[in-house]
Amino acid sequence: MSKDATEDMLVTYHELNGDIEELYEDPSPLDFMRFVARNRPFVVRGGCSPWPAMRKWSVAYLKETMRDIPIKVAITPCGNADSAVRNALDGLTYFMKPLERNEVFAEFLDYLERQSLQKTDSLVKYSQTQNDNLRGEYMSLHKDLEPDIRFASIALQRGPDAINLWIGNSHSTTALHRDNYENIYCQILGSKEFVLLPPVETACVNEQFLPGATYSNTMEVTLDDPLVQVPCAIWDPDKPHENATEFSHLSRPIRVTAGPGDMLYLPACW
Template sequence: MAKEAIEEMLVTYHELNGDIEELHEDPSPLDLMRFVAKNRPFVVRGGCSTWPAMQKWNVDYLKKVMKDTPVKVAMTPHGNADSAVMNAVDGSICFAKPFEKYEAFTDFLDYLRSQDLREESLVKYSQTQNDNLRGEYMLLYKDLEPDIQFASIALQRKPDAINLWIGNSHSTTALYRDNYENIYCQILGSKDFVLLPPVETACVNEQFLSSATYSDTMEVTLDEPQVQVPCAIWDPDEPRKRSTEFSHLSRPIHVPIGPGDMLYLPACW
């Protein structure tokens, strides 16, 4: 009976909700609250296109401003930081965090740009989530808006954290969820999002996995002391692997965003 109820819930949800809404101007604070209440994402095409960074940022400018400032760099063999990985020792699945070290920003950026030419297997990615734009990337912070007005007014608070991610086509973010509202702003390049609503929790096969970390030789080593981390082990890009009896009812939403675009992602998506 429970199985049929979950199946009916998933089918009904997708019948009532299609693709996410695409806007071409900033929503009002009231409009945002309507999306928050419905727990539905939206894209604002060109939502951050007037920010100074859109006109200033390029390779030469970033190097000139950041120079050899040390930045924390994540390293994995497949661009799969913070993801479910097979443990080569016993074949179990663990939650693997990247190997991290500090590098001069110019060296890091040069590596990203030339990786395809050198066919390097090691993937590097700046992905710290510790408010790094007001920390190690503070020199670039002046080129961005300090907050997003419609969100600050609607939610009655300033951003808890403002983070900068820098990667290339080799870096991939594993399926995960945040328990708070997020707004992503694309400055350079593009990013393809694959979104699942919270109602699809039954599809993603979330399990508690042993925490692990890549070493500098890109081997996965279990952490000591051991910690259990909740992690989705099903991947919508490989729907037949590690699936549940409900995974076939998932309807992933593909959302590409390009320079100047803004994506609102509600809590728990």
């Protein structure tokens, strides 16, 4: 596609599509399918409010329920798991994966609290596995959630492929990436800020193949063996002048904060 055609496509898309739509009750299955067909996100304010987890979950409850169950924890020097990182030693940019370690849940939660209160510069820990962990290591908490999102399950005629629980603090940042499937994110405690880009903005994000690497116990870069090249966006909408393409200035990021009880639909490839 020519430069002029790409620019016209981006400008036209944003002229025809506005900001994220806010709902205050669950959509019907038919309405949900309309969002899926248009590949547009929406947020349901208070969509998770009836769930038992909204009444029961607290730091004390989570510790009591999980007790000494080990969980897998991602560890990075500055909360930058699965992201493009420039290595100061060789000047090269790598797709950096976190050091993963099993830790007792209560100790992990204590660490997050201590780090948040003391504002320390210690290593950042994040529970971020995507292996259906709420029906695995977090099974004891699964009873506090609805078994599925009814409007989505009815519309798609299937239950969720995976249900994951992620726990972190304000030091954790999720790098710009895309998933090839429909996501519904449900916020129970705290809040999470999202910056969303539609698939049409692929030309803006400067995706490149980067050598894969993993943080070592000393937080040094360790090349993966065998070495794999990983596609990764290196442009950051929060740093728009760094690693930009000739189309990045046409990006129109959608910013939304999910608070306690909110439900956010993230369409495939956003």
